[in-house]
Amino acid sequence: MRKMLLATTAIAFGLSAAAPAFAEFNDRNIRVSNGINEDHPVGNGIKAMQACLDEKSGGKLKLTAFWGGALGGDLQATQALRSGVQEAVVTSSSPLVGIIPALGVFDLPFLFASPEEAYQVLDGEFGDMMSQKLEEAGLVNLGYWENGFRNLSNSVRPVTKWEDFEGMKVRVMQNDIFLDTFQNLGANATPMAFGEVFSALETNAIDAQENPYVTIDTSKFYEVQKYVTETNHAYTPFLFLFSKAIFDTYTPEEQAALRECAIVGRDEERKVIQDLNKKSLEKIKEAGLEVNVLSEEEQARIREKSMVVYEKHKATIGADVVDGILAKLEEIRK
Ligand code: TK8
Structure with a gap:
């Protein structure tokens, strides 16, 4: 009996020792809108991002994707992020030049010669500089996803x-x-x-x-x-944007998980797009x-x-x- 009690106590402690791992996470429903359809590689990226978030947050951070412009077009959704009424959007950078004129650099004809070249620029210092400008406009850029060569x-x-x-x-x-x-x-x-x-x-x-x-x-x-x-x-990039107004209310652990998992999603999306391009x-x-x-x-x-x-x-x-x-x-x- 005593042995059993001890064992039960140990299990109870074991459980309570495991629980705090997700204590810094709250239940969050994160709406992500897109203009494209679910069978676009962005769909694969969102799935990979969700799997990553599930693991990091114990299922507390949930993405709900809206496809085909169901929550409005790129620009409209981005404005909803800036005013803190929608969490996230995967948008082309191009319709946002009225908000951040510097983004127009990606619209210059024949700028990039290959996706690899674009990745080097976007995932490096230049991309960080642009993310800084986005942040000043109330938008947290979680990563450069791929739209591709037009x-x-x-x-x-x-x-x-x-x-x-x-x-x-x-x-x-x-x-x-x-x-x-x-x-x-x-x-x-x-x-x-x-x-x-x-x-x-x-x-x-x-x-x-x-x-x-x-x-x-x-x-x-x-x-x-x-x-x-x-x-x-x-080659116009997709931006995975998050409302800064909402992001700032999240815990540091939630923010870190979103940043890390958006990159996991980005890598999956870029991989799938290479293959689907040919198909x-x-x-x-x-x-x-x-x-x-x-x-x-x-x-x-x-x-x-x-x-x-x-x-x-x-x-x-x-x-x-x-x-x-x-x-x-x-x-x-x-
Ligand atoms: C999807 C758009 C689209 C873009 C366009 O929302 O508008 O032509 O390339 O794919 O971001």
């Missing part, structure tokens, strides 16, 4: 040289750098929130849009487009779209023609920011 899709004709853009109604993000890049190529560029793109393509209100293959696939743009051109004209391209072809890859010569011509955009937007982005990233890229490319 390609053109349209319903009117094959695009194999810049002259083919002439008069084409291209949807661009709500971002002046993209607007100018496409106007400069002769297109009729129309800024529009992502959530409106599918139906605008379907009703032929616009002819074209530009997004990575995985988005053309998972947002089903291939159903309402006939041609795709691999232009790789920009998405196959799916686009199987759906009957004509896919053209810009020749190196044409890409060089378009790049050359687009350099005016760098000059035009340098002052708004910040000359130090533009020169800073170009210097960093030069260093990486050596």
